[in-house]
Amino acid sequence: MTGGWRRQRALIDFAVANMARRRGRNLGLFLAYTLVVFLISGVVLYGDALRREARALLADAPELVVQRLTAGRHDLIPAGWTETLAGLRGVTAVQGRLWGYHYDPALGANLTLWVPLEDAPLPGQVQIGSALAREKGLGRDDVLSFRDAYGKPFPFAVAGTLERQSELANADLMLVNEKDFRAFFAFPQGMFTDLALSVRNPREVRKVAEKVLERLPAARVISREEMARTYEAAFNWRQGLLLSVLSVLLLAFALLAWDKASGLSAEERREIGILKAVGWETGDVLAMKLWEGGLLSLTAFLAGYILAWLHVFHADAPLFTAVLKGWSVLYPRFALVPEVNVAQLASLAFLTVLPYVAATLVPVWRAATLDPDGVMRE
């Protein structure tokens, strides 16, 4: 060990002892600090997780979705449109999609019935979202029955549940076969809910959308980019709103930290005077005080972040649900998929630790530059 490192260790030791001696005061600051980190981390973790869910939702979406509008309302699309669009330059594939909503009175929620373009379940079978499975207590081979378009019971055998990569995307989802779908909803043959267009070059998406509208003036074209931006804007706005509310709290906390750091008691001034009189240099006292702040920040940050993590990913984030989620239909239970990433941790440290450091730096420096001979003049 070199002298420089030994010096730092001695300063850390003293800083720890110093904090332990003022337990009551430091505990209050620690709790306030932890609360601030908890709230801000919570908003960021929750918002980022929702964003990730939305991205997962869109990851498999086609570049363009074409809907038909009749009198301004979403209408079913005849299969003939498929050929009309297949010939467009830049379009690699056009597929008709089938999906719709079914209201389940027992659950009080809308379920989404979806016919996957590939690997659809066998007739009479269904794959269901994990939230739905949980809420209805369903497992493999159980039978799920709903009243169809004619009011008769329509049974589906559960072939499996959907994996939990994204709960937002498939919590209320039922994947069914095309034949069952048409039978259940009495959906006319030769009609689709909408069309999925694949476009190879992302730079041509806009051009293709324009050409679709030229050929089919009654169509509405939605691009994946546009949906992504809509989601993004909605989340950003909500998250930004919450963060700006919390920034007031952050400011209050910074003021508290500043006040605590600058309002040195007579006892503390005397102690710093003693340290300087017995040979501690201004830089030594400064380093010791910075260690105090650093250790407090580290522990409060970890405590706040871990609590926020548990709140968001294991307790369903009751504090934020109403504001941030908002746009979704009723979900029986909503568990986000956890993720840790370094950029997010760095952002959070910038947003929470930096205000503390900034607020305490000048008071700490003032304390460290107290006159050493004050001790003699008492």
Next chain:
Amino acid sequence: MIFQPPALALLFASSLNALMLTGVGLFALYLLVRWNPASGGEAQIALERRTHLASTLVALSLVLGLPALALFVHTADAMAPFFIGAMCAIGSLKANVWGFPALYTMLAGFFLAAAWLVLNHLDNRGWDYPLIRPKYGLLLLLAPLALAQAVLLWLYFLDLQPAVITSCCGSLFGPAAEGVGHDLAALPVQWARPAYGLVWGLTLASGGLFLARGRGGRVFGVLSGLHLPAALAAVVAFVSLYIYEEPNHHCPFCLLQAEHGHAGWLLYPLLFLGTAAGVGAGLAMGVRADSLQDAGPLAARKLAWVAMAGIGGFGLLAWGYVWRSNLVLG
């Protein structure tokens, strides 16, 4: 306008940084006029005490600078999907005119702050404040840079239009591009490889000589500085090709992505830290002051070790990628 948490964090950190360094810069002006070590008067002591605050603030600025730089590049990379045509950080940075200037000021700020901390360390070792004037003179450069960086970051994030069509890295480093990026990419691998090897070898040799014999510290400093552009040119000219295993993909930013094993996150920190330490070692050997006859070489040695580890590590890693690659070029 994109206000995700990383963007907010960067804006906050850079604004705070600008505020701190502007304050320190104003203090530097005041100090350069009033500094009088012969006086033991109250004013001089007060001035001396303020230098503690100034050096703490610049140290904090450096501590912020490197993670902020990393966060900025990472955010740019992560935002790429929101711009049409963007494939990596380049597309996001080129989404408006402020991106690259902001990146350059952050890089320059990092190297200047590192140089300042070396001067500060040495100055604290001499009993008569031997470097106080060059040190505070340098702050007059650092402060406006920090201000420019904050302004550029604000402009960048405020001016981001999500739907904008931007360019991908191919347009900067591809065969059809123009400018420095293209020129570097067009360097024939056959001679870019030995050329970089020569610069790298010379830099390490001069560092080795300095550590063994205590001579040539300033030469090592200069070579470490020159090694940086050579290393960046090498990344564009050939290292990238071997990592992507594609003969025409020269982008230095795609290296940061997970598909390529985060190679950039290993290469660039080593390179930047090594360069800063190497230049710092040269600086420590270059200062002339009676009170630093022992402290200068001592600090230079420590810095030279760090520089050798950084620059040596960067080169070894780069050659490792070249060697292990499945791509065969000339």
Next chain:
Amino acid sequence: MIELLDVHKTFNPGRENEYQAIRGVSLAIEAGKVTALRGPSGSGKTTLLGLLGGLTRPTRGRVRLDGRDVSALSERFLTLLRRDTFGFVFQQFQLIRDLSVLDNVMLPAQPTGRSYAEIRRRALALLEDLGLAQRAATPSQWLSGGEAQRAAIARALINDPRVILADEPTSHLDSDLSQQILAILGRLREQGRTLILSSHDPLVFEVGLVERVVTVKDGVIVP
């Protein structure tokens, strides 16, 4: 070894509570001797002690240590110099509450970068020597006056300084304890250290410890 050349010290200069504590003192302290500053309270003894020990900077005049002008030294180097050269024993003991006696004694050595084990060994040896070994782990506020003064002396010795400065070393002690402390100071002189005391306690001047008396009155030395 220490010289003051026409030294002045003014507190709060230019303000309403401006106060001239020292007004033109020239004084040379000899190495290896015991010098005592004598004078009534408020005469400037303590300030003079601070000036001699590099704790207080002169407003005017020069302070020389071994022939080197230290009054223009930067605060940092003055502190380092002071830490290695001087040990202070303050009038009010000035131990830190809630820290053990041992921790208090080790305090001046903490930022020197010496190893913890080495500092601890030296501190324990000093406490042993001063008869405080069994109180090493006691919080400092539990010590009696005589014990606190001995702990303060141990702290002053931790960096093995050449010069010990003691401000009114017997002022809070009864005569038995005062004798004890003066005996300890006598041993320090025998170790070859330079001692500078300030006192108005007659006992200090009677025991034969002091070799030179400097009388201070109203901030000047009176012959």
